[in-house]
Every structure is written in structure tokens, then in C-alpha cells.
Amino acid sequence: MLFHFRTFAFLMKGMNVRAVFDISNKEEFRERALEVFNYQYDNVPVYREFCELLQTDRNAVKTLEEIPFLPIAFFKSKKIITSDTSAMQVFSSSGTTGTIPSKHYVANLGAYEQSFMKAFELFYGDPQDYNILALLPSYLEREGSSLIYMVAELIERSKKKISGFYLNELDELAALLRKVDAAGEKTLLIGVSFALLDLIESHSFELKNTLVMETGGMKGRRREMIREELHEALCNGFGIDAIHSEYGMTELLSQAYSKGNGIFHAPPWMQVLVRDTEDPLSYMENGRTGGINVIDLANVNSCSFIATQDLGKLHPGGGFEVLGRFDNSDIRGCNLMVL
Numbered sequence: 470m471l472f473h474f475r476t477f478a479f480l481m482k483g484m485n486v487r488a489v490f491d492i493s494n495k496e497e498f499r500e501r502a503l504e505v506f507n508y509q510y511d512n513v514p515v516y517r518e519f520c521e522l523l524q525t526d527r528n529a530v531k532t533l534e535e536i537p538f539l540p541i542a543f544f545k546s547k548k549i550i551t552s553d554t555s556a557m558q559v560f561s562s563s564g565t566t567g568t569i570p571s572k573h574y575v576a577n578l579g580a581y582e583q584s585f586m587k588a589f590e591l592f593y594g595d596p597q598d599y600n601i602l603a604l605l606p607s608y609l610e611r612e613g614s615s616l617i618y619m620v621a622e623l624i625e626r627s628k629k630k631i632s633g634f635y636l637n638e639l640d641e642l643a644a645l646l647r648k649v650d651a652a653g654e655k656t657l658l659i660g661v662s663f664a665l666l667d668l669i670e671s672h673s674f675e676l677k678n679t680l681v682m683e684t685g686g687m688k689g690r691r692r693e694m695i696r697e698e699l700h701e702a703l704c705n706g707f708g709i710d711a712i713h714s715e716y717g718m719t720e721l722l723s724q725a726y727s728k729g730n731g732i733f734h735a736p737p738w739m740q741v742l743v744r745d746t747e748d749p750l751s752y753m754e755n756g757r758t759g760g761i762n763v764i765d766l767a768n769v770n771s772c773s774f775i776a777t778q779d780l781g782k783l784h785p786g787g788g789f790e791v792l793g794r795f796d797n798s799d800i801r802g803c804n805l806m807v808l
Contacts, residue, residue: 486580489766490587492737498766499533501738505766505773506536512551515543516772533742534752538762538776544571544720551576551770561613562719563686571719573615576770581722584767585619586626588736592726593657593680596626600649602642603634604660604668605684610636615719616684620659643672650676659715661686662699669706682713682726696731696791716791720775722767725789732788738766741789743782755783758792 489505492498509516510527520527520537530536543549546569550556556574563570575581589596601624608614617634624632631649635642649656656679660668665683681703694702700712711729725733725741735741743759745751753759761779780792 486577486767486769487583489738489769490583492766498737498740501766502533502536502740502764502773503530505769506530508769509551509772509774512553513549513770513772514552515539515547515549516774519543533740533764536764536774538742538744538749538774539772540776541571541718541720541778544573545569548572548574549771550574554770558618559613560615560618560719563608563611563614573719573771575722580767580769581615581618582622584723584736584738586622588724588726588739589623591736592728592734596623597628598655599627599632599680600629600654600656601627601632602646602656602658604642604658604664605634606636606661606664608661609634616717619717619724639668639671643668643674646676646679647674650674650679653678656680657682659684662694665703666699666706669703673708674706675708679707679709680713681707681709682715684715684717695793700729700731718777720768720771721763721765722771723765727788731790732784733791734788740764741781741783743789744776746780746795749776753782755785758782760795761789761791 489501492501507527510520511517516539519539523537525537539549554576556576557578558575560573560575561570593599601620603620603624605617605620608617620634624634631645646656646658658679659682662683662685665681683699683703703712704710713729714727714731714733715724716726716733717724723736723739725735725739727733742762742764743753743757744762745753746760749760758780759782761777761781763775763777765773765775778795780794781789782792783789
């Protein structure tokens with residue numbers, strides 16, 4: 470099922486969602502982030518309660534580091550949404566057997582669509598320039614995937630007849646991939662890690678005009694692999710020099726991308742901080758490993774400040790690296806390699 474881009478009013482209760490997509494520098498980001506913090510403190514009951522438990526003096530919050538970050542586990546048990554809105558869509562995480570899935574109550578699908586379209590165009594250009602082939606079986610086999618929603622819109626925007634989803638049709642996909650690549654057609658193959666490995670184990674490629682993007686996650690189908698091992702196998706199997714990656718999760722409305730070096734870059738309305746694993750209210754310097762905190766300003770009607778269960782580090786030249794997950798956290802396949 471494909472989804473049509475919707476035009477929604479982005480002005481909600483005094484919070485202009487559209488303005489976050491016009492951020493052009495660090496100071497504008499800080500100002501918008503503080504506006505969103507105050508808006509969510511007033512209008513997201515779960516977030517306000519969390520801030521009050523931390524005894525946060527909202528009037529003293531002047532920097533990004535002083536903003537409280539909501540632990541991502543809250544999305545498993547709480548309905549995190551502004552009090553005067555209702556959900557247009559509920560996205561859920563895939564989880565693994567025996568784990569509780571996260572639920573993201575999205576009040577404004579237009580903000581999500583604006584976010585993923587603008588980010589894709591920023592990093593890759595117009596979707597119409599690509600054949601977009603999606604190998605996402607574990608996501609297609611369930612309901613509520615925000616990744617499927619995003620990729621479906623990109624497929625529709627590509628306007629190419631061959632663009633589409635593939636479930637178990639690996640032979641058909643392999644033949645099509647070879648054909649369009651040999652014809653010089655610009656192609657994006659986006660897939661979950663285990664399915665991409667399945668594809669290269671049954672078929673060989675020497676691709677010249679295709680970008681391969683992994684979304685992470687073995688979903689219990691294969692052993693977990695560190696990024697270097699996974700990317701080496703995929704590069705060899707597809708005959709290419711680099712594997713691209715997407716960093717996103719159910720609880721966010723924005724994505725960061727890596728073009729093959731393992732370093733992710735976020736769009737201007739998204740930023741990553743790295744917290745001290747021993748003291749979650751303190752932050753690490755560039756190059757030092759800690760827990761990843763994400764600011765996603767597109768997530769206005771939920772929570773824009775999330776403390777994830779991911780380990781990573783910031784790079785001095787910009788961008789961030791994802792190194793794994795905390796040992797005691799659930800492995801739920803949100804685009805991460807587990808050490």
C-alpha cells in the first residue's frame with residue numbers, strides 16, 4: 470500500500486512545526502530546541518512529570534545539555550503525546566520474542582513526511598532520480614512500521630514502474646537489480662541486514678550504478694554482527710566499495726544517514742549528544758564513547774528529547790558513530806549493530 474504526501478497545517482497550539490525545517494545554524498537550533506522544550510513541558514504530561522521528578526527548573530534551562538532527555542523505554546509503557554491532540558497513526562517497534570514493543574503516537578503525519586522527504590533530498594537528492602527497491606521482509610510482515618511508511622512514500626515519489634517492495638522474491642529482485650544496473654539506471658536498494666545477506670548468499674553481483682543501504686537488524690534470523698564485518702560482507706557480495714546506512718527508530722520522526730564510512734550525519738533539525746554512561750546528566754567530549762541522546766525537533770507533538778539505549782561517540786569533524794547497545798537493553802533491531 471502506498472501513501473500520498475499530505476498537506477497539513479503545521480501550526481499547532483502556538484508551536485510552528487514547519488519552522489524547525491528552516492534551521493540554518495547552531496544558534497537557531499538551540500533557540501528552536503528551547504522553544505520545543507518549553508512547549509512539551511507544558512503540553513506533554515508524561516514529559517512534564519519526568520522533568521518534575523528530576524526537579525528541573527524550566528526557567529534555568531538555557532542550553533541543550535540542560536534539557537532533560539526522556540529514557541526511550543517510556544515509549545513501551547506510556548502514551549507520549551500532547552494533551553490536546555489525538556494520534557493520526559500509531560507506529561510500533563518490531564521487538565523480539567518476549568519483549569514489549571515501543572509505541573509512538575503520531576499526531577501530525579505531515580511533520581513526519583516533511584521530515585523524511587527533506588532529509589532524503591538533503592543527502593540523496595530527488596527520489597525521482599532513483600529506482601527504489603526495498604527488501605524489508607520483517608517489516609512488511611507486521612503492521613505499524615514507520616520505516617515501511619517512509620519507504621512507501623519514497624517509492625511512490627520515485628515514479629518508476631519497477632520501484633517497489635520485495636518479500637521473498639530474491640531471484641526476481643536479483644535479476645531486476647542486474648538489469649537496471651547494467652542499463653546505467655541510478656538505483657537505491659534499501660534492505661534489512663539479514664535479507665541483504667540472504668540475497669548475496671544466493672546471487673552474485675558487480676554493481677556500478679546502485680547504492681545499497683542497510684537499515685540494520687538481524688531480527689533473530691542471523692547472529693548479530695559488528696558494522697565492519699557486515700559491511701565487508703555486503704561490499705564483497707554486491708561488488709561495491711561502500712554500504713550506506715540509515716539511523717532511525719520508531720520513537721523518532723527523523724533519520725540520519727551514513728554514506729559508507731560508518732559516520733552518520735543528521736539533518737539540521739536533528740542533533741545527537743553523547744551522555745556519560747555513569748552519570749546520565751553529564752556529557753562526553755568528542756571521540757569518547759557514551760550513550761546517545763537524540764534531539765528530534767520534528768517530533769513536536771511527542772517528545773523531541775530522547776535518551777536512547779545506543780552507544781556511540783561524536784566525531785571532531787562532525788557526525789556521530791553508533792557502536793552498539795547497552796548490555797541490559799532489549800535488542801529490537803532499530804538499525805544498530807550489536808557488539
